[in-house]
Amino acid sequence: MKKTLSTLAPFLGIILVVALWFLVCRLGIFSTYVLPPPEKVFHSFLKMLKSGEIFQDVIISLVRILKGFAIAFLLAFLLGMFRSLVPSSEKYYNCIVQFFRNVPPLSLIPLLILWCGIGETTKTVIIVLASFFPMYLNIVKGFTGCDQKLLEVGDAFGYTRFEKFKHIILPYASADILVGMRIGMGYSWRAIIGAEMIAASSGIGHMILFAQEMSRTDKVIVGIFVVGIVGLVTDKLFGILLRKLFKGNGENGWN
């Protein structure tokens, strides 16, 4: 009984929300335009699945994210590595990093449209800006938080600075790097939807906004669900990757 309950636990919340939604619609508290009933949303979802239009938008958004995410990761990793190998350099750029960290990427859209147009570049830059900081901060935390005692082992065996980075600092930081990537991925999703609502003619964000303009609230809700589901799936994949790579090491407390 206890086991069945714990397997069903994640679904209970969902069932409750849908039931409540269903009930509110049945009671006619809101018009179907403001809140379409679950069956209508589900029907639209199936229709969009059959026609394939939903996949098209998801793939377009995903490709944008992967592109921006890859660039952001590369930048964050290289800068984090530089920060770790030359710790004294931090004071020169820390202020700028902290400044941009506090600027929401979406607030830069007007400028970016002016500079890069409404093409793919703007969206890529938005994702880079959104995912860079969580990744950079986690990578730096991982690189600089390395156990000094382990680094001394490297010293004792005559490791060079780069060898210590490769064989001690990098493996030590890998859990933090992956956590940073996981958070960065979540931030990318949030940012791309916003960016696509403002400056795009395709992608999930655009699809949601377009549906709203067409007064298709059901499609808006489908879009929101799809964003949530794809986000959940990518996050789960990172979770699995983390567990696979650090099997059992968590007990040791190093990650």
Add this chain to the structure above:
Amino acid sequence: MAGIELKQIQKTYPVDGHTIHVLKGIDLQIPEKSITVILGRSGCGKTTLLRLVGGLESPDSGEIHFDTAHKTAFVFQESRLMPWLNVWDNVKFGLKKQPCLDATIQNIIDTVGLKGFEKAFPHQLSGGMQQRVAIARALAYEPSFIMMDEPFAALDYFTRNQMQKELIRLQKNRGASILFVTHSIDEALLLGHKIAIIENGQIKKEFLIETDSDERDLLAEELIALKREIIQQLDL
């Protein structure tokens, strides 16, 4: 005699605005191909001295002179294993990309009594086993000079005994020089060819033991007398 010579080594540490003199002019000759034990109560500067000889820190003043080219390995108080590497890879850690025979590594792992644990990760081992991996890591490096900082402190009586015997055997077979730090008088008497008592940051007295280290009996007259003298020196 060739070996390592320490001349007037001084070392201070700043602690909360004060300067603490840890080593106040150490003069010590560490002979080659033998075990030199540094004995003293905790906080007397034993570990600091070892770290200076091992090059992990530099002295404020004084000189450390190595007579011959040397390859040093360090065994720390804690095992300091890489948590993401298994026993086998941890033992090979000091070798970097240097080619080595699998049989050699296996032999060393067997020596420290960890046969069958090659694929185990540090968190799956007991404290004593972890320390044995750390010792194996130092041995695999094939050093001519090994520095050991209370390496057997975390081991139980039986393993400690076994490891001490193993150390004596290894030292004889390989002719390595060992600088061994401990606070155990018995351990010092069992292992040391030379025992240097350190107190208040200075070498208080040095003892030489002529008996071969694998033939020693702690209950022999000579060693009991020596123990008495060491206790006297340590003001216990």
